[in-house]
Amino acid sequence: MRTAMIVLATASVLSAQTSDFGKAYSFDERKPKTQVERTVDKLMPSIVKIHGASGLATIKAYATGIVVSDRGHIITLDQILLQSDRTRVVLYDGSVHDAILYPADEKLGVRILKISPEDVDGKLQALWPPVAKNAKYRNGQFVVSLGNCFRLAEFSEKVSATFGVVCGRANTALRYRMADVKYDSDIILTDACNNPGHYGGGLFTLDGRWIGLNMRLLDSKETNTMLSAAIPSRDLLPYLEERVNGEKREIVEVKVVPVWTGITLFEQAGRKSPPAYVERVKRKSPGRELGLRIDDLIVRIDDFSIRNCIEFRSVLKKYKPNDKVKVTWKRGTRVMSGEMTLAEEPKK
Amino acid sequence: MLLRELDNTHGVLRSRTLIMMLLAVLASAVMQDPIDAVAASEARRVAVIARSAKAVCSVMSMDSPGGGSGVIFDPAGFVLTNYHVVGKPDKGYKLKSPPEPPDEVVDAWRKKTNGSQEEQGKFVAQWQAEWKAEHQPSGASHYKNKKIGLPDGNLYEGVVLGIDPGSDLAVIRLLPKEEGQTWPYCELGDSDALLVGETVFAMGNPFLLATDFTPTVTFGIVSGTHRYQEGGGNRMLVYPDCIQVDAPVNPGNSGGPLFNEAGEVIGINGRISIGDRGRVNVGVGFAIAANQIKNFLGDLVAGRHTEHGTLDMSAWFMNSRDGKTRKRGVFVQQTFADSVVAKAGVGLGDEIIRFNGIEVRSANQLATLVGVLPAKTWVTLRYRPQQEEGGFGEERQITVKLTTLDTGSSRDGTGDAARLGSRIDRRIATQQIVGAWIKSDEKNVAVQWTRRSPNETKLVTISDGERLRIESGQHIMVRLGPDSGFAKADGETRDMDQGERERVRRELACNPLLWPGAEIPARLEHALLVGGVHVHGAAAYRFAIPGDGDCEAWFFLDGTPAGFAFRDPVRRARVEWYVRGTKLRVVVDGELERGWSSGMRATGKAEDHWFRRDA
Numbered sequence: 001m002r003t004a005m006i007v008l009a010t011a012s013v014l015s016a017q018t019s020d021f022g023k024a025y026s027f028d029e030r031k032p033k034t035q036v037e038r039t040v041d042k043l044m045p046s047i048v049k050i051h052g053a054s055g056l057a058t059i060k061a062y063a064t065g066i067v068v069s070d071r072g073h074i075i076t077l078d079q080i081l082l083q084s085d086r087t088r089v090v091l092y093d094g095s096v097h098d099a100i101l102y103p104a105d106e107k108l109g110v111r112i113l114k115i116s117p118e119d120v121d122g123k124l125q126a127l128w129p130p131v132a133k134n135a136k137y138r139n140g141q142f143v144v145s146l147g148n149c150f151r152l153a154e155f156s157e158k159v160s161a162t163f164g165v166v167c168g169r170a171n172t173a174l175r176y177r178m179a180d181v182k183y184d185s186d187i188i189l190t191d192a193c194n195n196p197g198h199y200g201g202g203l204f205t206l207d208g209r210w211i212g213l214n215m216r217l218l219d220s221k222e223t224n225t226m227l228s229a230a231i232p233s234r235d236l237l238p239y240l241e242e243r244v245n246g247e248k249r250e251i252v253e254v255k256v257v258p259v260w261t262g263i264t265l266f267e268q269a270g271r272k273s274p275p276a277y278v279e280r281v282k283r284k285s286p287g288r289e290l291g292l293r294i295d296d297l298i299v300r301i302d303d304f305s306i307r308n309c310i311e312f313r314s315v316l317k318k319y320k321p322n323d324k325v326k327v328t329w330k331r332g333t334r335v336m337s338g339e340m341t342l343a344e345e346p347k348k
Numbered sequence: 349m350l351l352r353e354l355d356n357t358h359g360v361l362r363s364r365t366l367i368m369m370l371l372a373v374l375a376s377a378v379m380q381d382p383i384d385a386v387a388a389s390e391a392r393r394v395a396v397i398a399r400s401a402k403a404v405c406s407v408m409s410m411d412s413p414g415g416g417s418g419v420i421f422d423p424a425g426f427v428l429t430n431y432h433v434v435g436k437p438d439k440g441y442k443l444k445s446p447p448e449p450p451d452e453v454v455d456a457w458r459k460k461t462n463g464s465q466e467e468q469g470k471f472v473a474q475w476q477a478e479w480k481a482e483h484q485p486s487g488a489s490h491y492k493n494k495k496i497g498l499p500d501g502n503l504y505e506g507v508v509l510g511i512d513p514g515s516d517l518a519v520i521r522l523l524p525k526e527e528g529q530t531w532p533y534c535e536l537g538d539s540d541a542l543l544v545g546e547t548v549f550a551m552g553n554p555f556l557l558a559t560d561f562t563p564t565v566t567f568g569i570v571s572g573t574h575r576y577q578e579g580g581g582n583r584m585l586v587y588p589d590c591i592q593v594d595a596p597v598n599p600g601n602s603g604g605p606l607f608n609e610a611g612e613v614i615g616i617n618g619r620i621s622i623g624d625r626g627r628v629n630v631g632v633g634f635a636i637a638a639n640q641i642k643n644f645l646g647d648l649v650a651g652r653h654t655e656h657g658t659l660d661m662s663a664w665f666m667n668s669r670d671g672k673t674r675k676r677g678v679f680v681q682q683t684f685a686d687s688v689v690a691k692a693g694v695g696l697g698d699e700i701i702r703f704n705g706i707e708v709r710s711a712n713q714l715a716t717l718v719g720v721l722p723a724k725t726w727v728t729l730r731y732r733p734q735q736e737e738g739g740f741g742e743e744r745q746i747t748v749k750l751t752t753l754d755t756g757s758s759r760d761g762t763g764d765a766a767r768l769g770s771r772i773d774r775r776i777a778t779q780q781i782v783g784a785w786i787k788s789d790e791k792n793v794a795v796q797w798t799r800r801s802p803n804e805t806k807l808v809t810i811s812d813g814e815r816l817r818i819e820s821g822q823h824i825m826v827r828l829g830p831d832s833g834f835a836k837a838d839g840e841t842r843d844m845d846q847g848e849r850e851r852v853r854r855e856l857a858c859n860p861l862l863w864p865g866a867e868i869p870a871r872l873e874h875a876l877l878v879g880g881v882h883v884h885g886a887a888a889y890r891f892a893i894p895g896d897g898d899c900e901a902w903f904f905l906d907g908t909p910a911g912f913a914f915r916d917p918v919r920r921a922r923v924e925w926y927v928r929g930t931k932l933r934v935v936v937d938g939e940l941e942r943g944w945s946s947g948m949r950a951t952g953k954a955e956d957h958w959f960r961r962d963a
């Protein structure tokens with residue numbers, strides 16, 4: 001009986017601590033009733049506001065993150081604002097913590113931050129593990145996106161929630177400004193609104209499963225359209241396991257052999273990379289076999305549109321010798337296409 | 349035997365079938381087909397939208413191409429919209445001069461008095477002055493009437509009544525095309541009950557798409573509540589307590605309603621955050637919360653230019669103030685030396701604990717709590733003073749009157765304290781407000797209400813409708829009728845003097861706590877709405893009672909008495925009584941008189957000796 005009472009007492013103290021952490025929001029609120037309300041309410045304590053080095057021009061100095069361990073690990077999109085000694089994390093209860101930066105994952109374009117769990121009142125509510133089977137989603141599925149867009153929430157105020165559906169899955173080949181997005185695999189497209197500051201927040205299904213990490217808006221100045229997108233949480237697993245759980249990731253060293261086309265483009269030194277006009281095609285080269293001539297304008301390689309010389313080179317980096325690619329080019333007013341087998345650069 | 353067995357089997361079979369059928373029914377009830385659930389929820393949504401869309405209107409002015417939206421919140425045609433939709437008052441707009449009195453009126457007067465030409469001129473001037481008071485608003489600046497298109501396909505004219513440039517609100521009254529016309533309307537809901545994730549609809553006329561005025565409906569969720577959005581530009585349209593939604597809101601949606609799932613107006617859409625692409629929706633819209641609107645409703649409907657209140661102080665949220673503890677709190681960061689809080693003793697670095705009884709947990713929350721209140725509201729602030737030797741002293745509470753926030757729009761010449769709607773507008777408003785209250789069945793009773801003064805003497809008032817007894821210590825005043833009554837003081841009974849007689853009349857005329865509930869509409873029959881007032885944390889209407897003495901009766905929005913005010917000829921001061929439950933605040937000529945409290949209000953049978961001179 002005595003033991004039971006002690007246990008009870010401890011339990012109540014513990015729960016008091018957690019409820020204190022949850023009692024962060026500035027205004028008293030009613031209990032959630034609908035599924036969306038319940039999900040948002042449950043997830044909010046796991047979302048943090050991130051403030052960093054002041055942004056440049058359109059790059060904001062604030063973002064969002066997701067708590068991934070009760071030891072203080074937080075995942076967010078790797079951004080300029082994340083500078084060591086200048087990155088602070090604001091938890092759901094409004095408390096401010098200095099964060100240590102872990103190395104970013106270059107391929108994913110995400111980064112882990114770490115705060116000291118001893119400085120947190122109560123237990124951090126981690127969204128870990130985002131197991132692979134939980135990360136499943138379907139087109140048309142309802143989703144909620146959480147993040148601190150436009151820095152509307154400060155301290156203990158709740159971050160913003162937006163609602164929508166999964167619009168589709170797309171390869172980043174469709175993206176416009178390649179330099180903005182490091183992640184290079186299939187992404188989740190959604191119409192749940194994403195805005196500056198929302199980046200690094202989470203995309204969740206209505207039953208609260210974490211399916212994606214909000215990316216920067218994919219935008220096209222030409223069509224004046226913007227797309228909200230997220231990195232599938234499943235793809236974050238190896239990085240999280242390595243950085244949070246300390247599991248060694250098998251690094252497979254692949255010897256990269258650059259491909260060779262024998263095509264020299266017309267390039268001038270200058271700020272802007274010009275369109276990919278062919279200046280010269282070497283004899284006995286894949287380019288020559290394809291039938292490319294001087295002044296042809298290369299516009300497409302497979303699914304990637306080529307708008308300038310830089311994109312021509314960066315797209316080719318995705319391939320290895322002997323890969324077959326479909327090249328589309330303009331000659332005068334005609335659009336032509338053909339298959340080219342990439343080669344290895346001949347030894348001199 | 350065989351037959352019986354068969355019969356039995358049949359019985360078993362039958363009961364089994366029954367059970368199976370029952371189970372099937374149960375199962376279908378429990379495991380409702382998700383498609384059915386979606387269809388049912390969709391049908392509900394469609395019904396709510398169909399109902400509420402009828403009250404959503406387009407607000408336009410005839411001389412500019414733009415336009416906004418609005419929503420009717422009262423069947424008599426009162427419309428809520430944004431201030432930036434009605435715009436600034438028309439410069440140099442002159443009100444129409446009064447017409448000549450109709451011939452039959454002049455003829456009737458001539459028949460009655462047989463007056464001279466000169467006297468007739470005076471009569472006409474008087475008639476015209478009366479006409480002006482009845483038909484024209486007061487104030488320095490005026491609006492041309494707006495054009496308001498409704499989904500019924502009609503274009504109505506509307507008079508701009510009250511404006512709230514400080515946080516972007518305006519009220520318009522539709523002019524009926526035929527007498528007694530009413531309109532479909534939507535009630536204001538409780539915006540404080542909103543939760544992030546709750547389903548909402550925005551309606552309005554974005555990009556003026558609908559030329560037949562049927563509103564565009566957009567759907568979304570509440571993305572955030574109680575957001576504080578600073579004012580931008582010279583006009584300073586601060587949104588101190590807004591609702592953030594991801595339902596698309598675009599130019600032209602301004603002034604339109606935000607509905608909850610039940611079809612109640614929980615906000616007025618007026619602002620969006622934009623990305624780099626110009627003024628179009630990016631999924632971040634802001635609506636002015638309905639509960640904030642309620643705080644200004646009295647002033648807005650009465651046709652006033654409302655002003656927002658301020659503590660003349662800014663606070664900030666700090667974490668671990670001294671670096672050692674993990675204490676968090678809201679501390680005074682800046683204040684003016686002559687601000688109301690500084691005068692009341694609040695200094696830099698003091699910790700703010702509560703505002704109007706609500707625990708303050710963030711600096712934005714304090715800004716929100718203050719920002720939704722009108723100027724001249726009495727508020728309480730609980731704080732702990734910072735001490736020189738470090739740490740904080742005992743908690744203290746002060747009661748101060750909010751000063752007027754200097755918004756750009758107050759400064760740009762539109763600030764207009766004299767602005768008040770025409771008597772016609774305010775009469776309709778008064779009828780509508782009083783008519784919507786729940787009818788009480790409290791009648792034919794005597795009412796007793798006791799107040800306790802700062803020096804612990806009781807102020808007892810008893811009334812049975814016509815008669816009133818006021819007992820303050822040894823001083824007793826009794827009114828028996830318009831011309832009769834008596835007073836007792838220093839052990840002697842005498843007739844009341846002029847001041848006492850007027851004092852008792854005024855109290856009876858405007859103290860709603862002395863009125864039996866069922867008599868309230870009759871007592872307010874000739875009263876006119878003059879504005880709003882905030883009483884102990886709740887919004888109330890002020891009704892002016894005709895007659896001398898500046899008498900006003902105050903009622904909360906639901907119709908319960910909130911207090912009263914009049915010029916007290918005995919004290920020779922204007923006295924305001926703010927009453928809510930046992931809380932009583934007495935303000936004499938603008939100064940707070942501390943230490944008053946209110947006793948319960950009791951009803952019963954009148955006892956004759958209360959009103960007997962020889963008793």
